[in-house]
Amino acid sequence: xxxxxxxxxxxxxxxxTKLSREHTVANPVPGLVLIAGxxxxxxxxxxxxxxxHALRPQGGGDFAVAPPSITERVPxxxxxxxxxxxxxxxALSRESGIEIGMIDHLLGRYGGLIDEVLDLIRARPELAExxxxxxxxxxxxxxxAVSHEGARHLDDVLTRRTRISIETFDRGIACAGQxxxxxxxxxEWTVERADEExxxxxxxxxxxxxxxxxxTDRGGxxxxxEGSRHRLTPFYKGSPHVEWRDNVTDG
Numbered sequence: 514x515x516x517x518x519x520x521x522x523x524x525x526x527x528x529x530t531k532l533s534r535e536h537t538v539a540n541p542v543p544g545l546v547l548i549a550g551x552x553x554x555x556x557x558x559x560x561x562x563x564x565x566h567a568l569r570p571q572g573g574g575d576f577a578v579a580p581p582s583i584t585e586r587v588p589x590x591x592x593x594x595x596x597x598x599x600x601x602x603x604a605l606s607r608e609s610g611i612e613i614g615m616i617d618h619l620l621g622r623y624g625g626l627i628d629e630v631l632d633l634i635r636a637r638p639e640l641a642e643x644x645x646x647x648x649x650x651x652x653x654x655x656x657x658a659v660s661h662e663g664a665r666h667l668d669d670v671l672t673r674r675t676r677i678s679i680e681t682f683d684r685g686i687a688c689a690g691q692x693x694x695x696x697x698x699x700x701e702w703t704v705e706r707a708d709e710e711x712x713x714x715x716x717x718x719x720x721x722x723x724x725x726x727x728x729t730d731r732g733g734x735x736x737x738x739e740g741s742r743h744r745l746t747p748f749y750k751g752s753p754h755v756e757w758r759d760n761v762t763d764g
Contacts, residue, residue, distance in 0.1 A: 538566045557584055591624025598625055609634060611641060611651075618649055622675075623657075630657050646687025647677045655692045659699040667693050667710040668717055684718045 536551030536559050546567045551559045561584040568579040598605065599620055606613045609631050619627045633653045634641045640653035658664040658674035670692060672678040677685040685692075693707040702710070 536562070538562050540566065560584060589624075591626045594625025595620070598627055605631070609641075615649075615651065619651075622654070626661075629661060630654065633657060633660070644677070644688035645691055646683060647681050647685065649680065650675055650677055650688075652691070652695055655695045656699060659696055664696075665700065666713075667696060668714045670696065671714060672717075678718075684721070686715065686718060689714050 534550065534552040534555075536555070537549055539547045539549070541547060546563055548559055548563045561582045564584075565582055602613060602616050602620065605611075605627070606616045609616070611619075611631075611634070616627075619630055623630055630651075630653050633656055634651075637653075637656075640651060640656060642652050644650050644652060644655070654675055655670055658670045662674055664670045664674050667689065670677075671685040671689065677688065681687070689711050693702075693711045696702065696710070697704075697707040
């Protein structure tokens with residue numbers, strides 16, 4: 514993952530991990546507002562600063578008459594109803610037939626919007642099945658990503674709409690084929706298109722693995738205890754038939 518950081522002082526060749534994650538907002542030309550730096554956990558503050566800057570005269574707006582930002586008081590999607598549905602977690606488990614641990618997972622992922630996911634399962638009970646290789650995720654979550662969140666690509670679903678790519682040992686490889694098939698049913702993909710999506714994702718995973726072999730800012734590779742790496746060798750047969758062989762190598 515690349516992190517945008519504000520330019521380091523001239524002549525400073527130190528480690529990027531030591532760079533400040535503070536953000537800055539700029540207005541290089543009238544009507545264009547740019548933001549650099551920052552980090553994911555401060556995205557709402559960054560958005561507030563960018564919008565406030567855009568409303569100022571130099572950003573093309575009229576800040577003097579604009580109301581103050583209410584970003585900090587706007588709840589995230591799923592915040593409404595989260596506490597109430599959490600209190601009803603046992604009832605949700607009984608009504609849906611889904612074990613309590615999975616209900617907790619869905620509450621953590623979707624909050625008060627959990628009912629939208631459960632509605633999909635009520636309409637299509639087969640979506641209550643976990644994904645192969647990703648037992649903490651249900652097939653319904655892939656369908657929900659497409660039908661309710663606007664996902665259009667497999668890598669988006671496995672890396673962003675869910676956390677499968679970072680929470681499973683193989684980075685979601687085992688479930689890529691089935692996830693693509695579920696998406697194909699929603700988006701009317703052809704078999705060829707589904708295969709392309711899986712192939713693209715497999716290439717992405719391999720690129721990530723290769724990037725971890727590169728030299729770091731410290732001039733070395735991985736530290737002690739990180740020399741042995743699991744390498745998955747693909748034997749791709751097309752969606753949903755993807756076979757992988759696990760080879761352990763010494764780096």
